[in-house]
Amino acid sequence: MKRILIILLPLLSLTLLTTGCSARTHILKEQGKAECYLDQEDAAKFIYKEQSYTILNDTVDKNNSGDWIGFISKYAAVTEDYRITKMKDMDLNIVGSLKSLADESNHAAYYVPYLNVYKYKDREDSTCLIVDADHALHRAVLSDYVKDGDVKIVFTKQTGSDISESDLPEINKNDVRQLVWNRKLYQITDQKVPDEKLGDYLCTLTGNITFNAENGRELTLDELTHIEMVPGYFSQQTRKNWIFGSVNKLSEDAGDRLAVEINYNYVYAVLLK
Numbered sequence: 334m335k336r337i338l339i340i341l342l343p344l345l346s347l348t349l350l351t352t353g354c355s356a357r358t359h360i361l362k363e364q365g366k367a368e369c370y371l372d373q374e375d376a377a378k379f380i381y382k383e384q385s386y387t388i389l390n391d392t393v394d395k396n397n398s399g400d401w402i403g404f405i406s407k408y409a410a411v412t413e414d415y416r417i418t419k420m421k422d423m424d425l426n427i428v429g430s431l432k433s434l435a436d437e438s439n440h441a442a443y444y445v446p447y448l449n450v451y452k453y454k455d456r457e458d459s460t461c462l463i464v465d466a467d468h469a470l471h472r473a474v475l476s477d478y479v480k481d482g483d484v485k486i487v488f489t490k491q492t493g494s495d496i497s498e499s500d501l502p503e504i505n506k507n508d509v510r511q512l513v514w515n516r517k518l519y520q521i522t523d524q525k526v527p528d529e530k531l532g533d534y535l536c537t538l539t540g541n542i543t544f545n546a547e548n549g550r551e552l553t554l555d556e557l558t559h560i561e562m563v564p565g566y567f568s569q570q571t572r573k574n575w576i577f578g579s580v581n582k583l584s585e586d587a588g589d590r591l592a593v594e595i596n597y598n599y600v601y602a603v604l605l606k
Contacts, residue, residue: 358404358406359554359557359558360543360557361404361541363557366401366402366403366404366449367381367382367402367403367404367450368403368404368405369381369404369405369450371405371407371409371417371420371447372385372417373416373417373420374416374417375415375416376409376411376415376416376417376443376488377415377485377486378476379405379447379450379473381402381450381459381462382403382459384459384475385475385476385477386462386464386473386474386475386476387473387474387475387476387479387483387485388464388466388471388472388473388485388486389471389472389473389474389479389483389484389485389486390471390484390485390486390487391471391472391484392469392470392471392472393463393470393471393472394470395470395597396454397453397454397463398451398452398453398454398463398470398597399451399452399453399454399455399456400451400452401449401450401451402450402451402452403449403450404448404449404450404541405447405448405449405450405464405466406423406447406448406449406541407420407421407423407446407447408420408421408423408434408444408445408446408447409444409445409447410434410435410437410438410441410443410444411441411442411443411444411445411488412440412441412442413442415485418438418439418440418441419434419437419441421433421434423446423448442488443467443488443490445466445467445488446466446467446468446537447464447465447466447467448464448465448466448537448576448578449464449465449541449576450462450463450464450465450473451464451465451470460474460475460478461473461474461478462474465578466486467486467488467489468489468534468537468579471486501514501535501536502514502519502535502536502538502580502591502593503538504538504542504577505518505549506551507549507550508548508549508550509542509544509550509575510544510549511549511602511605512580512591512593512602514535514591517604517605518604518605519590519591519593519602519603519604519605520602520603520605521593521595521600521601521602522600522602522603523600524600524601525598525599526583526592526599526600528599529584530583530584530586530592531581531583531584531592531599532581532582532583532584532585532586532592533581533582534579534580534581535579535580535581535582535591536579536580537578537579537580538577538578538579538580538593541574541575541576541577542574542575542577543557543572543573543574544572544573544574544575545570545572546571546572546573547570547571552570552572556570575595575596576596576597577593577594577595578593578594578595579593579594580592580593580594580602581593581599588604589603589604590603590604
């Protein structure tokens with residue numbers, strides 16, 4: 334039996350890699366999260382478990398969000414009439430991804446991040462969900478339930494020329510517990526930022542990252558899928574999963590701190606050097 338497992342595990346990893354299944358997508362599915370799909374003919378719609386939902390312009394307080402049930406994890410280039418011309422998976426290089434998306438999409442009016450899908454707290458049915466899209470939590474309803482007075486999501490205007498390396502903080506690829514902005518390093522802390530301290534919005538970071546808590550290194554697909562016959566290195570790892578969200582400046586701050594959204598709470602990121 335052990336010999337069979339040893340043979341099958343590399344094949345499993347190879348299959349996942351060759352089908353384009355990223356480490357993050359794989360681990361989210363293992364956790365029971367459903368992959369959701371955007372409607373390329375209408376960027377205000379997505380598919381969750383074979384049902385179409387329409388994203389409304391109504392925003393939702395994070396305290397009303399319940400179970401995390403699905404993920405989209407895409408950047409989309411969207412035209413004025415809400416057609417999606419190009420999509421890219423979210424990764425750590427937000428600037429590179431957005432620049433590439435802008436370069437490859439000629440007629441886009443909006444560059445929209447779509448992250449996760451949630452149930453409403455204390456609500457069992459799925460006629461109405463919450464989706465993190467275009468830098469905010471929005472109400473989404475089954476498309477068949479949309480009423481005449483409902484307003485579809487209105488996207489924030491952004492052009493390719495808005496995407497500049499100096500303007501957008503990025504996650505440090507070598508240590509995801511840090512941000513890089515204007516060639517400076519910021520350490521993410523666990524100290525919460527009061528709402529009144531939030532300043533100008535800067536960007537939205539990539540969605541979900543599982544990492545080694547000791548050194549901040551994002552875990553590879555092989556590590557996430559590895560099975561040890563005898564407890565060893567992998568089972569001794571301390572792992573964390575962070576859902577990254579928006580990054581904001583702080584009001585009345587000298588630039589030595591930022592506010593970064595981790596697991597739907599804003600915490601300080603403090604300048605290191």
